[in-house]
Amino acid sequence: MATSAVRIKVLLFARFAELLGSTELDLELRSPATVRTVLDTLRERSGGARLPPSPLVARNQVHAQLDTALEDGDEVAVLPPLAGG
Amino acid sequence: MGFLAELPIEVRKVAARVVTPEHGGVVTFVGAVRNHHAGRSVVRLEYSAYGPMADAEFARIIAEAEVRWPARVAVEHRIGTLEVGDVAVVVVAAAAHRDAAFDACRYVIEELKRRVPIWKREHYADGSAGWVDPTAAGVSF
Numbered sequence: 692m693a694t695s696a697v698r699i700k701v702l703l704f705a706r707f708a709e710l711l712g713s714t715e716l717d718l719e720l721r722s723p724a725t726v727r728t729v730l731d732t733l734r735e736r737s738g739g740a741r742l743p744p745s746p747l748v749a750r751n752q753v754h755a756q757l758d759t760a761l762e763d764g765d766e767v768a769v770l771p772p773l774a775g776g
Numbered sequence: 777m778g779f780l781a782e783l784p785i786e787v788r789k790v791a792a793r794v795v796t797p798e799h800g801g802v803v804t805f806v807g808a809v810r811n812h813h814a815g816r817s818v819v820r821l822e823y824s825a826y827g828p829m830a831d832a833e834f835a836r837i838i839a840e841a842e843v844r845w846p847a848r849v850a851v852e853h854r855i856g857t858l859e860v861g862d863v864a865v866v867v868v869a870a871a872a873h874r875d876a877a878f879d880a881c882r883y884v885i886e887e888l889k890r891r892v893p894i895w896k897r898e899h900y901a902d903g904s905a906g907w908v909d910p911t912a913a914g915v916s917f
Contacts, residue, residue: 704826705895706907752829754891768826768893774908775823775830775853775894776807776865776885 697724697761701733702768707746710738720761726750727757729767746770779834780825784863785852791868794848801874803881807865809858813908817901821908823855823864826893837887847871847880853894 701716708714711733720728726748733739747770748755761767787804795802811818830853838849853865865888869881889910896908 702826704893705824705897749826749829749893752826752832754833768829770826770893771895771907772909772911773889773891773893774896774910775825775892776889 695722695763696720697722697763697765699724699729699761699763699765699767701729702766704768705771707742707769707771710741711736712738724761725757726755726759726761726767728761730757730769733769742769747773779831779851779853780827780855781852782854782856785854785866787863787866787868790850790852790866791870793850794868795870796848798872799848799870799877800872801877802868802870803874803877804869805865805867805881805885806863807885809860809862809864811860813898816898818860818898819901820857820859820899822857822897822899823853824895824897825853825855830892830894833892834888837884837891840887841869841880841883844883845869845871845876845880847876849880849884851884851888853888853892855894 697720699718701718703711703714718732749768750759751766809821834851841849848870850868867881867884869877871877897905898908899905
């Protein structure tokens with residue numbers, strides 16, 4: 692199964708959505724994939740080079756790390772600095 | 777249970793969700809839109825959120841507080857366009873005695889700022905606008 696693909700949905704918000712010109716992207720990554728793989732892929736897109744080195748990220752609506760492993764069907768969110776309250 | 781409000785928040789209604797006759801100490805934190813930020817004059821702002829995760833994170837934070845202290849906590853946070861003076865967030869912590877109520881209320885508002893995916897875009901008096909980045913140097917949080 693080492694060659695299987697990991698299909699994920701990427702959600703972008705606020706300033707990051709403006710940078711990438713999109714709020715939602717479907718990506719197909721080669722397995723094994725981590726959150727870092729997603730960020731590397733986004734950085735190759737137009738505007739993606741301006742993403743910070745280590746943004747906050749979430750996997751399936753839970754805060755995650757750059758080395759968090761991804762599974763097929765996951766939802767990965769890239770979160771600009773939080774400003775609630 | 778949704779914690780994000782598209783309409784004005786009524787403090788009394790938030791409190792009514794958790795306050796019971798056994799609660800002798802009720803602490804309410806009200807966060808309002810202020811007219812200045814980092815030396816600039818703010819006229820209004822827009823809150824947006826990653827809704828499903830914000831609700832899940834609020835639920836986790838409240839559960840943590842209610843395990844740590846003998847208190848019940850209710851929270852509501854506005855999204856959408858707010859004017860100066862509008863209520864942006866309300867946290868109500870109710871306990872038998874004041875110590876647990878103060879501690880639980882403080883915990884929830886601080887964790888909210890650290891963990892709940894909500895963003896704020898400010899509109900300034902000079903017509904410009906910008907995303908608020910509390911992690912940026914020189915900006916008070």
